[in-house]
Amino acid sequence: xxxxxxxxxxxxxxxxxxxxxxxxxxxxxxxxxxxxxxxxxxxxxxxxxxxxxxxxxxxxxxxxxxxxxxxxxxxxxxxxxxxxxxxxxxxxxxxxxxxxxxxxxxxxxxxxxxxxxxxxxxxxxxxxxxxxxxxxxxxxxxxxxxxxxxxxxxxxxxxxxxxxxxxxxxxxxxxxxxxxxxxxxxxxxxxxxxxxxxxxxxxxxxxxxxxxxxxxxxxxxxxxxxxxxxxxxxxxxxxxxxxxxxxxxxxxxxxxxxxxxxxxxxxxxxxxxxxxxxxxxxxxxxxxxxxxxxxxxxxxxxxxxxxxxxxxxxxxxxxxxxxxxxxxxxxxxxxxxxxxxxxxxxxxxxxxxxxxxxxxxxxxxxxxxxxxxxxxxxxxxxxxxxxxxxxxxxxxxxxxxxxxxxxxxxxxxxxxxxxxxxxxxxxxxxxxxxxxxxxxxxxxxxxxxxxxxxxxxxxxxxxxxxxxxxxxxxxxxxxxxxxxxxxxxxxxxxxxxxxxxxxxxxxxxxxxxxxxxxxxxxxxxxxxxxxxxxxxxxxxxxxxxxxxxxxxxxxxxxxxxxxxxxxxxxxxxxxxxxxxxxxxxxxxxxxxxxxxxxxxxxxxxxxxxxxxxxxxxxxxxxxxxxxxxxxxxxxxxxxxxxxxxxxxxxxxxxxxxxxxxxxxxxxxxxxxxxxxxxxxxxxxxxxxxxxxxxxxxxxxxxxxxxxxxxxxxxxxxxxxxxxxxxxxxxxxxxxxxxxxxxxxxxxxxxxxxxxxxxxxxxxxxxxxxxxxxxxxxxxxxxxxxx
Numbered sequence: 001x002x003x004x005x006x007x008x009x010x011x012x013x014x015x016x017x018x019x020x021x022x023x024x025x026x027x028x029x030x031x032x033x034x035x036x037x038x039x040x041x042x043x044x045x046x047x048x049x050x051x052x053x054x055x056x057x058x059x060x061x062x063x064x065x066x067x068x069x070x071x072x073x074x075x076x077x078x079x080x081x082x083x084x085x086x087x088x089x090x091x092x093x094x095x096x097x098x099x100x101x102x103x104x105x106x107x108x109x110x111x112x113x114x115x116x117x118x119x120x121x122x123x124x125x126x127x128x129x130x131x132x133x134x135x136x137x138x139x140x141x142x143x144x145x146x147x148x149x150x151x152x153x154x155x156x157x158x159x160x161x162x163x164x165x166x167x168x169x170x171x172x173x174x175x176x177x178x179x180x181x182x183x184x185x186x187x188x189x190x191x192x193x194x195x196x197x198x199x200x201x202x203x204x205x206x207x208x209x210x211x212x213x214x215x216x217x218x219x220x221x222x223x224x225x226x227x228x229x230x231x232x233x234x235x236x237x238x239x240x241x242x243x244x245x246x247x248x249x250x251x252x253x254x255x256x257x258x259x260x261x262x263x264x265x266x267x268x269x270x271x272x273x274x275x276x277x278x279x280x281x282x283x284x285x286x287x288x289x290x291x292x293x294x295x296x297x298x299x300x301x302x303x304x305x306x307x308x309x310x311x312x313x314x315x316x317x318x319x320x321x322x323x324x325x326x327x328x329x330x331x332x333x334x335x336x337x338x339x340x341x342x343x344x345x346x347x348x349x350x351x352x353x354x355x356x357x358x359x360x361x362x363x364x365x366x367x368x369x370x371x372x373x374x375x376x377x378x379x380x381x382x383x384x385x386x387x388x389x390x391x392x393x394x395x396x397x398x399x400x401x402x403x404x405x406x407x408x409x410x411x412x413x414x415x416x417x418x419x420x421x422x423x424x425x426x427x428x429x430x431x432x433x434x435x436x437x438x439x440x441x442x443x444x445x446x447x448x449x450x451x452x453x454x455x456x457x458x459x460x461x462x463x464x465x466x467x468x469x470x471x472x473x474x475x476x477x478x479x480x481x482x483x484x485x486x487x488x489x490x491x492x493x494x495x496x497x498x499x500x501x502x503x504x505x506x507x508x509x510x511x512x513x514x515x516x517x518x519x520x521x522x523x524x525x526x527x528x529x530x531x532x533x534x535x536x537x538x539x540x541x542x543x544x545x546x547x548x549x550x551x552x553x554x555x556x557x558x559x560x561x562x563x564x565x566x567x568x569x570x571x572x573x574x575x576x577x578x579x580x581x582x583x584x585x586x587x588x589x590x591x592x593x594x595x596x597x598x599x600x601x602x603x604x605x606x607x608x609x610x611x612x613x614x615x616x617x618x619x620x621x622x623x624x625x626x627x628x629x630x631x632x633x634x635x636x637x638x639x640x641x642x643x644x645x646x647x648x649x650x651x652x653x654x655x656x657x658x659x660x661x662x663x664x665x666x667x668x669x670x671x672x673x674x675x676x677x678x679x680x681x682x683x684x685x686x687x688x689x690x691x692x693x694x695x696x697x698x699x700x701x702x703x704x705x706x707x708x709x710x711x712x713x714x715x716x717x718x719x720x721x722x723x724x725x726x727x728x729x730x731x732x733x734x735x736x737x738x739x740x741x742x743x744x745x746x747x748x749x750x751x752x753x754x755x756x757x758x759x760x761x762x763x764x765x766x767x768x769x770x771x772x773x774x775x776x777x778x779x780x781x782x783x784x785x786x
Contacts, residue, residue, distance in 0.1 A: 040079045040086060047072035050090050051108065058083040062098075064108035072096075093263050097295075101392035109390070110258065135235070136242050136451045136491070137396075137441035142589055143493075145503055145538035145550035147191075147236040147601045147635065149173055149651075158699070158733055159783030160269050160742040162283055163227035163304065166208070166252070172703065174653040174681040175236055175635060176252075177710075179220070180756030180771045183308070183324045184351035184378040185410070188221040191236050192631050192655035192677040193249030193579065193605065197712045197758055199429075200613025201463065201481065201563035201574070201623045207239070207247040210254050210347060213384035213402040216246070218431030218461050219613075222380050222406065224349060225328055228267075228287045228302045230255040236635075237581050237603060238556025240534030241505040244455065244487050248556040248579050248607070259334035259343070261298040265289040271781030276750060277366065278775060279309030279320040296336055303329035311775055312359055313367045321355040321373065328380075343386040351378045356412070358759025361768040365752055366775075371415040371422045372470060374760065378408040382433075395442045404433035414467060414619075414762040424470040425619070425762050432460045450492035457485045462516075465621075476620075477517070479571055481561040485511035491536060499543070503552075505536035515562035517571050525562065530576060532557060546589045553582045558611060563623035574611055574623050581605040590641070597639040605631040610659075617717060619761035626714075627661020629674055650684040664714040671711050671719040678708030678723050700732040712757050720767050725753030727773065740783040750776040 040057050042050050055062045060083045072094050079086040087098035087106060098106045135144065151169055170176035170188055177189040179197050187199065190206045199220050208216030215222055226232065232254050239247040268286040275281070285304035292299055305327045310320035328349030335342045356374040363369045384402040407430045414425040439453025462480035466473035491505030513527040538552040557578040562571055585601030607629040614622055632655070639649040657674040664672040687701035709724040728749055733742035754770035763769070 042074070042077055042079065042090075047074055047090075047094060047096075050074050051087075054079070054083065054086050054090065058086065059104065061105040062087075062108060063105070064096075093260075095258070095260055095262075099390070107392075136439060136453075137443050137449060139443075139449070139493075141587070142542070142546070142548060143501060143540060145501070145540040145548075146552050147175075147583065147585060147599075147603070148233065149175060149236070149637070150231050150233045158735060158742055159267050159740040159785040160271065160733065160781035161783075162269075162271055162306075162779070162781065163225050163229065163285065165223045165225050166221060166232075167223050169226070169232055171705065172683060173234065174651050174683055174705075175234065177676050177678075177681075179676060179758075180357075181220070181758070182322075182353050182357045182376060183326060184223045184353070184408070185220055185376060186223060187219065188252070189676065190234065190249035190252070191603070191633050191635070191653070192657055192674060193238075193607070194674045194676045195610055196612040196614065197675045197718070197756075198613045198615060198621060198761070200621050201461070201479070201561060202611040202613055203246045203558045205246070205248040205558070206250055206252055207243050208252045208254070210382065211256060211343075211345070211384070212386055212398065212400040212437070213345070213382060214404070214433060214435050214457075215254070215347075215380075215382060216252075217404055217433040217459050218406050218429070222349075223351070224254065224347070224380070225304055225306070225326060226254070227285050227304050228257050228300075228330070230257050236601075237552070237583055237605075238534075238554045238579050240554065240556035241489060241491055241507045241536040242451075244457075244489075244507060244509060244534075245483075245485060245511065245557060245559050248558060248577075256330065256332065256345075257300070259298040259300040259332050260289050261291050261295050261334060261336065263289070263291065265786070267783065267785040269781055269783035271779055273309070273777055273779040275309055275311050275777040276775040277320075278311030278777075279323055281307050281309040281323075283307070283781075298334050300332045300334075301329070302331075310354065311366060312355070312357060312772070313364075314355055314370055314373065315367070316370060317355060317373045322357045323354045325352045326350070339389065341386075341388040341390075343384075343388075345382075345384050345386075347380070347382040349380045351376075353377065356759050358756075358769050358771045360766075361770065365770075366772055368759075370413040371418070372411075372413050372424060374410075374412050376408070376410045379406065381405045393442070394444060395440070397440050398438070400435070400437045402433065402435045404431075406431045411470070412760045412762055422470060423468060424473055426466045426473055428464045428466075430462050434458045448492060448494050450490070452490040453488070455485075455487045455489070457483070459483050477564055477571065479562050479564060480516045481513050481563075482516075483511060483513045483559050483561070485509060485559065499541060501540040503536060503538040503540070507534045508532075509534070511559050513559055513561040515571075517562070527561075530559070532576075532578075546591050548587045548589075549585075550587075551582075551584045553580070555580050560611070564621065572624075575609050575625050577607065577609040577611045577625065579605050579607045590639075594641045594643065596641075598637065600636045601634075603631075603633045605629075605633070607631065610661075612713075614663075614713070615718070615761050615764060617765045619764055621761065626663050627659060629657055629659045631655060631657045631674070645689045647687045648685075650682065652680075652682040654680055659714055661714075666716050667714045667719050672714060673711070675713035675718075676710050676722075678710040680706070680708040682706050695737065697735045698732075699734070700730075702728065702730040704728045707755070717765065717767075720757040722754050722757040722770075725751055725755070725773065727751050727753075738784055738786050740785070742779075742781050742783070744779045746777045746779075747773060747775060 051062050101107050170178040175191050179187045193205050204219050235251040239251045266288045271283045273281040283306040287302045289300045308324040310323035312322045313319045314321040330347050332345045353376040359368045382404040387399040389397045410427045412425045414423045435457045437455040441451035443449045460482040464478050465476040468474045487509040489507035493503045510531050512529045515525045534555045536554050540550045560576040583603035587599040590597045609625045612626045634654040637651045655677050683705040685703040689699040691697035706726045707723045712718040712720045729746045731744035753773050756771035759769045
């Protein structure tokens with residue numbers, strides 16, 4: 001995936017108010033297109049230019065707020081008929097359609113994903129065309145009063161490029177931090193809002209969505225593979241007004257490629273990798289898009305499998321024993337029925353880790369001696385139904401229904417001494433979700449934009465622990481929490497003046513968490529209903545056409561619940577926690593395909609009654625409120641295109657967190673900070689492409705990232721150092737029309753470092769665990785698209 005500091009794919013925020021024949025320039029434009037008997041001959045060019053010529057020729061108004069228009073290149077063609085017929089012919093197969101909103105007015109909107117037409121040679125778009133989609137109603141980045149980062153997905157990535165996952169996204173974006181327990185077991189944090197290095201009963205601090213469906217229910221964060229993905233968008237800072245509980249640090253929004261209702265399309269890729277001192281790996285992926293009823297019903301299917309070779313030895317089990325297999329897929333069906341858009345989707349992924357990815361200092365940098373293997377597995381299943389209805393004037397109704405299930409299994413060696421019989425500590429977890437949201441939104445560039453809605457969620461999260469003989473361990477005490485939450489929310493942006501916008505929002509929530517302790521079949525403990533409001537206030541000042549100053553204040557929270565407490569056979573309540581954040585920033589967007597885009601932001605967050613999952617010295621988990629924190633974050637991004645095809649950029653994040661509470665009192669002053677949050681982190685990247693996009697096009701690029709020093713957490717037991725390393729990756733490739741070849745090298749310098757200082761809770765008190773960086777890995781791949 002390619003990175004740009006402030007998103008987007010090639011976007012044409014076309015707000016074309018082409019009054020055609022009413023404009024003085026229209027006759028001149030009309031004369032440039034030869035007409036005969038009502039026909040219009042268009043030369044080869046971009047989609048926006050074709051729309052302008054139709055507007056001028058037919059005297060119609062054509063408007064659009066859709067991203068991606070300027071990325072579509074059209075062949076020379078001859079159009080006949082009225083304005084509707086011409087637009088239908090022009091847009092066929094592009095993934096867009098024309099909707100009549102008045103007698104002589106049309107709106108161009110997304111209808112699928114771009115298809116048979118050829119893309120123009122890649123060139124960064126004018127940044128003013130970038131759209132922030134995760135804000136519930138689309139907002140141009142030039143007007144969005146907050147920090148947001150977007151990564152380009154499969155639409156712009158070469159076919160042979162591996163999809164990656166949320167873990168690889170976090171590796172490329174300094175504003176994201178994560179734990180490193182292994183594929184499918186990691187937690188993701190945004191801009192230093194990190195609660196704990198361990199998985200337990202607490203809700204994630206970052207909400208993760210797949211389209212409009214909640215993906216990140218339960219903990220840890222789902223490490224979904226990003227095949228056939230349009231983009232990944234990160235809204236930084238609490239998003240309690242629009243997203244409710246669990247968005248303390250922000251929201252990660254994954255947008256899949258839409259079903260194309262007009263054409264058959266497919267792609268496939270096969271890759272093979274080799275790791276220095278480790279096992280080989282391979283990956284296979286494919287996508288098929290089929291219209292079932294032309295322009296009415298379509299189906300899109302995605303499937304993939306990855307085998308990641310191991311590189312850590314476990315003498316009792318074998319060499320390079322920590323291999324991982326990930327299999328998954330998606331099925332999406334879309335239909336247009338009487339102006340109503342229906343999207344039905346199913347997402348599935350299964351992860352199977354053969355052994356844990358950590359080493360022990362006394363055994364060697366890439367080795368761990370254990371009596372038994374420590375396998376882990378996880379499964380994710382999410383189904384959703386989205387109904388959308390649009391009207392003239394930009395009014396849109398959206399209904400989202402989703403059902404989900406997640407389960408995981410972890411096993412750890414708990415043998416007390418080399419001569420004792422093998423013992424295993426095992427954790428089973430299961431989470432279930434039902435969610436419903438309905439919202440009504442209207443977008444306007446110059447007037448009032450607003451969204452109002454209501455949501456209901458029911459999330460059941462249960463965790464079972466056992467300890468004993470691997471095949472028949474004895475069950476330990478645990479708790480199952482079921483949270484019910486109902487919310488109503490609204491947010492509006494109004495233009496105070498030609499260059500000033502104000503955004504106001506409010507969410508009201510009523511929530512209750514019922515708990516069911518497992519000890520002695522204890523009865524259900526009905527929780528106390530909690531009510532809260534989460535406001536948003538933001539101001540934006542466009543000091544120049546491409547420069548925005550903004551200020552923002554927002555809140556967020558997480559529900560409380562019941563969890564295992566310290567000691568044997570005890571459970572206890574943990575309270576809700578909440579954040580209040582203030583942020584000021586500046587954003588400058590380049591005005592053309594070349595030039596500099598840059599942004600900078602300073603935020604201050606007050607976090608109260610922090611929920612955290614912790615470990616006792618025996619390695620048993622418990623959950624508690626550990627105190628308060630103040631987080632100062634400073635970030636900066638830059639994206640420079642000095643010449644066609646060349647992009648240079650970087651991102652820098654500074655976080656200074658101050659944690660107070662009894663747990664931190666025994667830590668050294670520099671370590672009285674939140675876990676897994678380095679003081680400094682950053683990336684720099686360069687990408688260059690050249691050649692003819694219709695025949696042969698070459699590309700090469702590289703990324704260098706630095707991850708500063710951090711600790712597992714506060715307190716004498718877990719203030720173990722990790723991080724403080726630099727890694728470089730390079731990649732290149734060549735594309736021959738539909739055939740694409742790529743070659744990439746990860747960890748080019750074969751850097752040795754500890755990226756995470758935890759692997760096994762039972763033996764963690766020895767403080768000698770480390771998750772090493774994967775050694776230098778070479779991957780070669782071939783891909784086809786048609």
